[in-house]
Amino acid sequence: MRRDRLLLAATLTAILSADLYFILLPKLRSVGSGQFCSCGPGNLSLPVQGGLATPQLYNWTSSSALIIRTAGGGSKMERLFAHPLYDIQTPELGPEERLLQAEQLMDYYRRKVSRWERHMKLYSDAAALSNVTVTQHKVTFDPDASWLKFHLGISRYALYSRDDLAVPQLLKDMGSMAIVNADYTQDEKALKGTCDCTQVVKPSGHHLKLALKMQNFAKAMFKPMRQQRDDQTPEDFFYFVDFQRHNAEIAAFHLDRILDFRRVPPVAGRLVNVTGEVLQVTQTEDLRAVFFTSPANNTCFFAKCLYVCKTEYAVCGSPDLLEGSMSAYLPGLSISPRISIPNPWVRSYTFTGQEEWKVNPFYCDTIKKLYPYNSGNRLLNIIDMSIFDFLTGNMDRHHYEVFTKFGDEGFLLHLDNARGFGKHAQDEMSILAPLTQCCMIKRSTLLRLQVLAQPEFRLSDMMRESLEGDPLQPVLTEPHLLALDRRLQKILRGVRRCVRRLGEEEVITKDFVKSTERPQTVTEMERTR
Secondary structure (H helix, E strand, O other), rough: HHHHHHHHHHHHHHHHHHHHHHHHHHHHHHHHHOOOOOOOOOOOOOOOOOOOOOOOOOOOOOOOOOOOOOOOOHHHHHHHHHOOHHHHHHHHOHHHHHHOOOOHHHHHHHHHHHHHHHHHHHHHHHHHOOOOOOOOOOOOOOOOHHHHHHHHEEOOOOOOOOOOHHHHHHHHHHOOOOEEEEEEEEEHHHHHOOOOOOOOOOOOHHOOOOEEOOOOEEEEEEEOOOOOOOOOOOOOOHHHHHHOHHHHOOOOOOOOHHHHOOOOOOOEEEEEEEEEHHOOOOOOOHHOOOOOOOOOEEEEEEOOOOOOOOHHHEEOOOOOEEEEEEEEEOOOOOOOEEEEOOOOOOOOOOOOOOOOOHHHHOOOHOOOOHHHHHHHOOHHHHHHHHHHHHHHHOOOOEEEEEEEEEEEOOOOOOOOOOOOOOOOOOHHHHHHHHHHHHOOOHHHHHHHHHEEEEEEHHHHHHHHHHHHHOOOOOOOOOOHHHHHHHHHHHHHHHHHHHHHHOOOHHHHEOOOOOOOOOOOOOHHHHHHH
């Protein structure tokens, strides 16, 4: 009898141990690691306990609003973009919601191609008479080219849609397609080789960039490498004389896409042969004139400007290959006009000056009364831009641009991001002044920031994975990637302080985003698990 009791006790102990080991323990581990995060309204709060209540997009049910999909495998980026917050629909696009119409764009570029072909014939004839060798490439205008599709995809709401297949193809084309022409950019041409020495801020000639044309007539802005990945901005540098970093342009595009702003034109890294792909294809004598061979037998060139017409400011290949960023050009101003508007939170560009917003904590109250910030989304878009710049560390946002067709409700273009990612150990909190002074944020922006603060979708992990596809990877060093997580937490803490002071209704602003499909409930996720 006693033996039977011992046997029964041993059997029950074994069953209990099996339950603990195979059922209860894995669940406890998963809760600790965040794998089974339901991310419903009770869980998707700001990363510090308490504080901000989770806002809901107005068309979602409260029981299943923000369920993170962990089933189905795939990369972290794929799971992020499958999240309901990244699977939303904009209002249906009519002709007035699109920047350009196909027929209009094709007519415009066919005329430009005809002018190019006539120009090339005259140039080739003149070169032959002068016994000058000209590198000729086969050039064809393809109506289905990725850059044309990118231009046609620009709408009132973003530069490209979330599922735009033209963008990854454009990145590939910019990274590999043959270059048929090189020239100075328009703003550098405007300098005409001179600079005003009385100015504190160096004009654009201080940072050499070139306009490169591809064999399918795509056009990209090339910014050459000026700093190594591990180099940081010297402590004594003012932000307005900092170097422009090619890898910052690349990383900014990927960050903008992860944040779902889609306001940075596509940017890809490329290793350019400055002899074969710049010097030998340019038709600009001013550009030819600034090439030289260094004592180390490397091919170098510099900008045509008094400040930097010296060999110590040059960029050099190794011996001919030079890293750089390739930023896709937007449609020409003659067909899609843009205006440049001073940033209300512009910094002083002198050594001693200080702007009002730096000393007046109520500065935003004044801005809210001024056109175009007194209605619509313009001020909220400025705050989006400040969040983006804070994450990159870019202090040089003195202007922003908008397409005139879309008026006051159009999005802001996040252009010229090369002064970001200069200091990974320093977080410049003044960049967040629009957010902290106005205490406003879009609901959709806040929710995406919350998602990117979760362990499964950690911002640094998303960036690391996204940047792995660039030809120049690693684009950012690990300290810069980790700085993104730290800065994201500071943004969320700033929002939480605003909510505690003013209330959620005053701080979090509802926008038009709408889910395209019903998110999974917790029960449905358990069934598929």
